Amino acid sequence: MPILIRGGIVVNHDHSRPADVLVDGGTITAVGRKLDAPKGAEVIEADGCFVLPGGIDPHTHLEMPFMGTTSADDFESGTKAALSGGTTMVVDFCLPGSGQSLLAAYQEWRHKSEKAACDYGFHMAVTWWDKPVFDEMETVVKTYGINTFKHFLAYKGALMVNDDELFASFGRCAGLGALPLVHAENGDVVFRLQQHYIDIGVTGPEGHSYSRPPEVEAEATNRAIMIADMAGSQLYVVHTSSREAHEAIARARAAGKRVYGEPLIQHLVLDDREYQNKDWDYAAGRVMSPPFRDKSNQDSLWAGLAAGSLQVVATDHCAFTVAQKRMGLGDFRKIPNGTGGLEDRMPVLWAAGVNTGRLTKEEFVAVTSANIARILNVYPRKGAVAVGSDADLVVWDPGATKTVTARKQLSRIEYNVFEGHECRGLPIVTLSGGRIAWAEGQVRAEKGDGRYVARDPFPAAAVANATWKELTRPRAVQRLEVTP
Numbered sequence: 001m002p003i004l005i006r007g008g009i010v011v012n013h014d015h016s017r018p019a020d021v022l023v024d025g026g027t028i029t030a031v032g033r034k035l036d037a038p039k040g041a042e043v044i045e046a047d048g049c050f051v052l053p054g055g056i057d058p059h060t061h062l063e064m065p066f067m068g069t070t071s072a073d074d075f076e077s078g079t080k081a082a083l084s085g086g087t088t089m090v091v092d093f094c095l096p097g098s099g100q101s102l103l104a105a106y107q108e109w110r111h112k113s114e115k116a117a118c119d120y121g122f123h124m125a126v127t128w129w130d131k132p133v134f135d136e137m138e139t140v141v142k143t144y145g146i147n148t149f150k151h152f153l154a155y156k157g158a159l160m161v162n163d164d165e166l167f168a169s170f171g172r173c174a175g176l177g178a179l180p181l182v183h184a185e186n187g188d189v190v191f192r193l194q195q196h197y198i199d200i201g202v203t204g205p206e207g208h209s210y211s212r213p214p215e216v217e218a219e220a221t222n223r224a225i226m227i228a229d230m231a232g233s234q235l236y237v238v239h240t241s242s243r244e245a246h247e248a249i250a251r252a253r254a255a256g257k258r259v260y261g262e263p264l265i266q267h268l269v270l271d272d273r274e275y276q277n278k279d280w281d282y283a284a285g286r287v288m289s290p291p292f293r294d295k296s297n298q299d300s301l302w303a304g305l306a307a308g309s310l311q312v313v314a315t316d317h318c319a320f321t322v323a324q325k326r327m328g329l330g331d332f333r334k335i336p337n338g339t340g341g342l343e344d345r346m347p348v349l350w351a352a353g354v355n356t357g358r359l360t361k362e363e364f365v366a367v368t369s370a371n372i373a374r375i376l377n378v379y380p381r382k383g384a385v386a387v388g389s390d391a392d393l394v395v396w397d398p399g400a401t402k403t404v405t406a407r408k409q410l411s412r413i414e415y416n417v418f419e420g421h422e423c424r425g426l427p428i429v430t431l432s433g434g435r436i437a438w439a440e441g442q443v444r445a446e447k448g449d450g451r452y453v454a455r456d457p458f459p460a461a462a463v464a465n466a467t468w469k470e471l472t473r474p475r476a477v478q479r480l481e482v483t484p
């Protein structure tokens with residue numbers, strides 16, 4: 001059935017204007033003034049509201065096996081939570097075990113994701129390296145529609161890869177027109193620091209934060225940037241949390257390197273005092289990597305979003321229950337790393353960003369959908385309110401308010417790291433694939449409504465990097481022959 005959203009202000013990343021939006025058959029069919037409602041159309045009145053492209057969260061871990069357990073939100077609860085917060089697409093990670101085929105991991109994640117209520121895609125993680133991985137990367141890109149590969153520089157002994165593997169994989173990504181992603185923390189140093197804090201008797205959640213200082217992130221970010229440059233590839237740095245890491249990205253971009261940075265909503269509004277809380281469960285519930293930083297880092301991240309040196313705000317949604325977190329009682333190294341955020345990202349970012357003047361509403365759209373759609377090569381199908389784009393839309397009421405509380409959330413865990421945050425500016429209707437997926441405080445989308453979004457490779461950046469490298473490469477000096 002067609003749906004007409006009438007009387008709102010359409011906000012895209014590059015402009016806003018008063019316009020009605022007509023959707024039919026899953027796509028946007030018209031954007032303009034005073035559109036007529038076709039016969040039988042449902043009309044949504046949007047006076048006083050903004051009409052935004054649905055949010056895209058490029059970093060989630062739903063039903064992820066990790067640190068001896070599995071994250072609590074699966075593709076059903078996670079995507080329903082997403083829709084209630086205005087997010088209409090998530091990009092999750094296929095994580096092959098050591099020695100496991102990438103293709104087998106893809107099949108596993110496709111199976112889990114059949115429950116998704118909103119659209120989704122995948123990144124493929126490179127967790128080990130050998131010829132089969134090199135070979136299968138081509139199938140992952142060309143057959144499975146995954147154009148991004150994730151690399152962990154942390155989690156020594158589990159997901160971590162070394163520099164040799166990184167260089168090889170980044171080069172392979174460039175050759176395939178794919179984008180490498182990196183979790184940038186120096187896993188060797190973290191390992192040593194963890195042992196140090198345990199040895200001196202710091203066993204609580206604060207030890208997690210002490211053993212992952214900004215320096216381990218800055219070093220790994222710099223290293224990944226330089227390795228990507230030498231391999232001729234672009235680079236996307238996930239969960240950029242510190243000033244030093246942001247500065248490494250900004251410096252690289254100023255030097256002409258194609259590097260992107262992704263702060264999380266958690267790092268933008270929460271700080272490391274959370275780990276000093278006397279309540280063990282409270283502090284453990286905030287354990288994630290990188291950890292929350294001291295407040296001075298937040299100004300740098302906000303500035304980066306406004307200046308364009310950081311492009312995307314994600315959640316890294318990886319939620320664990322209180323019981324799961326308690327696996328680390330007596331040893332912070334065993335607390336499963338991760339926090340939730342899928343339903344809170346857009347409202348909390350609007351409140352802390354747009355309401356304070358740190359972001360314009362167009363910048364809000366850029367960092368919550370349009371930029372990531374462009375980086376992942378799904379723009380303008382996603383990330384735009386435009387004719388022909390998918391009808392993933394949010395009717396956003398800038399005057400609507402709520403106080404975040406775990407009691408009302410759709411995520412399966414018992415707490416919320418944003419508990420008590422006051423939000424002004426909320427989604428009141430979310431459309432996904434042309435259907436009302438969330439309205440009047442209720443999820444209407446069903447388990448399985450989400451579609452898999454395949455993404456084409458995009459070799460332009462790798463070709464440009466290779467062209468420049470060929471032009472500027474070291475060459476042998478031509479000399480006159482020396483007669484012996």
Ligand SMILES: NC(=O)NCCC(=O)O
Nearest residue numbers: 183288289316318337338
């Ligand atoms: N971030 C986190 O603590 N957990 C999820 C896995 C990862 O992204 O590192």
Ligand SMILES: [Zn+2]
Nearest residue numbers: 183238239289
């Ligand atoms: Zn990570």
Ligand SMILES: [Zn+2]
Nearest residue numbers: 059060061316
């Ligand atoms: Zn993650």
